[in-house]
Every structure is written in C-alpha cells, then in structure tokens.
Amino acid sequence: MPAMHLRLAALPAALGLLAVSATGALAQKKYDPGASDTEIKIGNIMPYSGPASAYGVIGKTEEAYFKKINAEGGINGRKITFISYDDAYSPPKTVEQARKLVESDEVLLVFNPLGTPPNSAIHKYMNSKKVPQLFVATGATKWNDPKDFPWTIGWQPSYQSETQIYAKYLLKEKPDAKIAVLYQNDDYGKDYLKGLKDGLGTKAASMIVAEDSFETSEPTIDNHIVKLKASGANVFIDIATPKFAAQAIKKIAEIEWKPLHFLNNVSASVGSVMKPAGFENGQGIISAAYLKDVSDPQWENDPGMKAFLAFLQKDFPDGNKLDGNVVVGYGVAQTLVKVLQMCGDNLTRENVMKQAANLKDFRTEVLLPGIKINTSPTDFAPISQLQLMRFKGEKWELFGDIISADVGG
Template identity: 70%
Template sequence: MSFVTRRLAGFLTAISLLAAGQGGAFAQKKYDTGATDTEIKIGNIMPYSGPLSAWGAIGKTEAAYFQKINSEGGINGRKITFISYDDAFSPPKTVEQARKLVESDGVLLIFQSLGGPTNAAIQKYMNTRKVPQLFVATGEARWNDPQNFPWTMGWQPNLQNEARIYAKYILKEKPDARIGILYENNDFGKDFLKGLKNGLGDRAASLIVAEDAYDVTEPTIDSHIVKMKTVNADVFLDITTPKFAAQAIRKAAEIGWKPLHILSAVSVSVGVVMKPAGIEAAQGIISSAYLKDPTDPQWKNDRGMKAWNEFLDKYYRDANRSDVSVIYAYAVAQTLEHVLRACGDDLTRENVMKQAANIRDLELDGLLPGIKINTSATDFAPISQRQMIRFKGETWERFGEIVDADVGG
C-alpha cells in the first residue's frame, strides 16, 4: 500500500470515527413534549385575579426571570417559553388551565402553580399523565409524597412543620397561654392547624380556647377577630393569606386587642401586609422566615440581594421591592434553572424529576445564610429550615438559631 493510499485510508477512518462520535452525541439528546434543540416550554398557573391576586407578583417575577435567562443565551442554548394562565384561585379553572397547558400548549412541565386546593385539584391528573408538577407554590405536607405522587414536588417548608415550631415557642414562652386560632377553611389552614396541635401534644385541648375558620370569599374577617378577643385569647395564631392578614392586624389594633400575635410565614410581606395594616399595629408580631427580607437594611451590601436588585432594575422595574413574594419567586426560579441546567441534553420529564430529586446543598441569592436546598428520591421537601422573626420598626428582626423544621416536631 502506497503512502498516499495509507494516508487516504487513515483520513477516511478518521472521518468515520468522527461521524460515529457525532452520531453518538446526537443520540444522547433526549426530548419529551415541550423540549427541542432550541426551546423549553414551561407552564404556570397563578391567581392573577380573585381573592389571592396579590400573589400574582410571583408569576410576573418568574416571567421576568426567564426573560433574563433568555437574554443571556438560555439554558444550554435553549430559550424558555413561559406560558402563565390565570385561575382566579378556582380549582375547576385550575383543572381547565392545566389540561390546556399539557394537552394544547404541550409544555414539558408545570412549574409553581399556586395554592393548596388548586394544586390538589390537578395532582392526580399530573401524575397520571406523568408530567412534572414541580415546586408547587404552597406548603401542605402532601407535596412530599414521592411514593404515591412521584411527579409532584413542593419547594417551601411545609406548613405542619412551621406550626410545630410555633407550638414549641408557645410552650416555652407562654406555657399557660389561651390560644385563639383563625385559619383559612381549606388544606392550607387545616394542615397548619394539624401541625400546631401535634406540636402542642397533650396540652392542645387545654391551651386552645377558640378555633375559627374563614372562607376566602368573605370580604372581611373583622367579626372573627372580635370573637377572638371575646374569648380572652392571649395568643393569636393567625393562619391567613396576605389580604386577610392585613385585615386581622388592623382590626386587632382598632379594638385594642394585644395578644402574642403569631402570623403564618406566607403573610410576612412588609409591602403587601404590614404597611397596609399599619406599621404601628404590626409591632411585635412573631413569625418565621427562610428568605431574606428585602426591607431589612442588613442586606444592603449583600451580594445576593445586589444581584436581585440588578435583576429587577433590568427586567422588572415595576416590582414592589418590599414584597417578599418577589424575592420568593426569584429564588424558586433560580432553583428551576439549576434543575434544567443539570438535565443537560436529556430533557425528558423523567429526567427533570430525577434532577429535581438530586439537589445537594444548593444556596440561592434570596435564602437566609445557612439555609440550603436538599432533595432525594425519598424526600421531596427542598427546604426544611427556618429562623424565628419579630416585626420591629419597619422590618423583621431575626432571633434565635436557624432551626430544622423537622426538629420542631
């Protein structure tokens, strides 16, 4: 064989190996409906109207974050198409919108749908269709059930564990309390109530002097607050969403009722709850947090909060920067970005859930120092840590150590 022939044979062999290698690379790309070489379709359902419309800021922030990702080149070269629909916090509407997203729009997954009863309405559907119902925006314990619902995962700390932390605090600080509880008459409120009673243990029956439920369709909860004062409750467990939390704080001040006021962490927004209720009326309220409070001056020079403010300056200038929902949405959107980047070129629904269940010590700009995201195939609760906070002046003041919510029980 001549030198030229040998060179030609070697060249052809190299070409064949290169082609084979490229073929292998192309073969490694795996897609389900909603993903291509250039696009990832993400579905979302939010209460942009209705009784919980204040939380529409979450969907708007997430849309802005995905705009940021796209402007920076996308995720592994793929642009995000974020399709977000309004359900007005109505479960039948949620079902309608979920079917539209999955069956008509062809999304890869549904991300951050908001609300307990609304997510419950679509949970079986999403799992039957094997479409990720990822990082739901509500804290019921049911979202951490990988054995029965392997396609559904929560994000924030669950409500039962939050309530156990407050129970532990009450037993230590006010062991002879007369506890009045106001809760939303749905899974959100009932889950919280269950955790509180569990945390109080055999003392629950003697310490709780009133349990009262309200419906989200009620225009005002003033009468419920008057009832709490009437029974001489000196500890008030306020398990309400933002609109009603503001009403509760304001009404308690109006009637001169000054209990130890413990507020559900979903309603700690300074801009949406405390300021509308009245800053003076909110003094001394207790809650817990896992996110940085945007109104707290201690974060002025924090690297993560600087990044958040730069993001808002460029992509969401109309954002209410005193609304904790905006930092919440930013953090959870960063979590999804982490998962999708980890998927690489395997953008199947199965791999999305696999990567979501394989997060190790993820730290995000908006989380309090020391709080990290961890998941596994048997633990679909990304965040389990909290720190107690007290409203003082015009912001929240942290106190005590960071507590693992599971320890709270």
C-alpha cells in the same frame, strides 16, 4: 445574496453536526413534549385575579427572570417559553388551565402553580399524565409524597413545620398561653392547624381555647376577630392569605386586643400585608422566614442581595422590592434553572423529576444563611428550616437560631 448567505451559514452547522455525531453526543439528546434543541416550554398557573391576587406577582417575577436567562443565552442553548395562566384561585379553573397547558400547549412541565386548593385539584391529573407538577407554590405537607405522587414536589417549608416551630417557641416562652386560632377553611388552613396541634402535643387541648375558620369568599373577617377576642386568649395564631391577614392586623388594633400575634409566613410580606395594615398595628408580630428581606439592613453588602436588586433594576423595574412574593418568585425560578441545567440534553419529564429529587445543598441567592435546598428520591421537601422574626418599626428582625422541623409526609 441572501441565498449565498444561507449556504455559508449552513456549512459550519453541517460540520458541527458531523462532529457531534462522531462523538456520539447526538444520540444522547432526549426530548419529551415541550422540549427541543431550541426551546423548553414551561407552564404556570397563578391567581392573577381573585382573593389571592397578591400572589400574582410571583408569576410576573418568574417571567422576568426567565427573560433574563434567555437574554443571556438560555439554558444549555435553549430558550425558555413561559406560559402562565390565571385561575383566580379557583380549583375548577385550575383544572381547566392545567389541561390546556398539558394537552394543547404541550408544556414539558407545570412549574410553581400556586395555592393548596388549586394544586389539590390537579394533583391526581398531573400524576396520571406523568407531567411534573414542579416546585408547587404551597407549603402543604402532602406534596412530599414521592411514593404515591412521584410527579409532584414542593419548594417552600411545609406549613406543618412552620407551626411546629411556633409551638416549640410557645411551650418554652409562654407555657401558660391561651391560644386562639383563625384559619382559612381549606387544606392550607387545616395543614397549618395540624402542625400547631402536633407541635403542642398533649398540651394542645388545654392551650387552644378557640378555633375559628373563614371562607375566602367572605369580604371581611372582622366578626371572626371579635369572636376570638371574646375567648380571652392572649396568643393569636393567624393562618390567612395576604388580604385577610392585613384585615386581621387592622381589626385587632381597632378593638384594642393585645395578644401575642403569630402570622403565617405566606402573609409576612412587608409590601403586600404589613404596610397596607399600617406599620403601627403590626409591632411585635412574630413570623418565620427562610428568605432574606430587602428591608433588613444586614443584607446591604450581601452579594446575593445585590444580584437580586440588580435583577429588579434591569429586568423587573415594576417589581416592588419590599414584596416578599417577588423574592419567592426569584428564588424558585433560580431553583428551576438549576434543575434544567442539571438535565443537560436529557429533557424528558422523567429526568426533570430525577434531577429535582437530587438537589444537594443548593442555595439560591435569596435564602437566609445556613438554609439549604436538599431533596432525595424519598424526600420531596426541599426547604425544611426556618428562623423566627419579629416585626419592629417598618421591618422584620430575625431572632434565635435556624430551626429545623422534620415533618413526615
């Protein structure tokens, strides 16, 4: 019986093949390593352990989203195989994992690897191998360099555009501000700092009264906070990843320093930063957003938010809906699915980059209204708009208009 069954199954397949080749469609299928008639192999690198492990949930969210897509029939009939490795936010480890993905797993592309130092470590390698380093999970400005690095593209708003927006706000609302800056001593921290100085322009020298940097290997940043308070600053710019951002919020409350506190968007998660730091300690903090926040009641009847919550309930029950990183993972996964759909049957690495550089007014369900994803062969910065928000009670409240920051690569 099984043999008979196989022959019957093969017959329509053979007829289908004839029909396809007759239209010439068969000749148009193009594949690079990692792609076939049945599969699209995608690599990913996340800090599931180490100082930035709060971001690991982004990879878990993506995995759950691709499982959902596969259950619905995949992309143009192909299933996604998602291979995700831990690099502990350690650049040498990132290099090792990227080589493994490209050379032994033979993935079609490396998607959303996280962190500025880790991505910097594989930047040249990915481009020399001509493998897409797609929608990297870092807002460093240097990912928008299609001329020199045509295989690397960002996703989130650039760090420089974000701090330029804070600078615009300060120049208008608090022109006599005395600013203290705490920043992580790496490309990520320095990129944010540059944006702030560019945004303040000629006023930067007089307005910034103190700058202090920290290493991710430090167990605590308490002493840096005490030092910055002593500068007499009345504005605090907090450029830190979640673990250290939560420490800063707690310490500022403990030593009764009351500056106007700006917190970088990458640490604005209610679940992984504001709650652990204590809601009472976070009142009045300003940040910027480009994604919807589940705790904001204005999205209660929003169809996009409903779709996101349905995904969590059915496909990712472990996901904390209050963790902004879960929202990020969902939004960036939707963007990749869109690009792969646009690729059709031409699943070459070159075509993946071509489609990623041709997104026009694309919206994932979790972007704030009015914010759209646009790319072109000369613009590899998909999202360049943000809206300011202030922490009140147990949630962020958006205020003001959507602000665009045009920062060159």
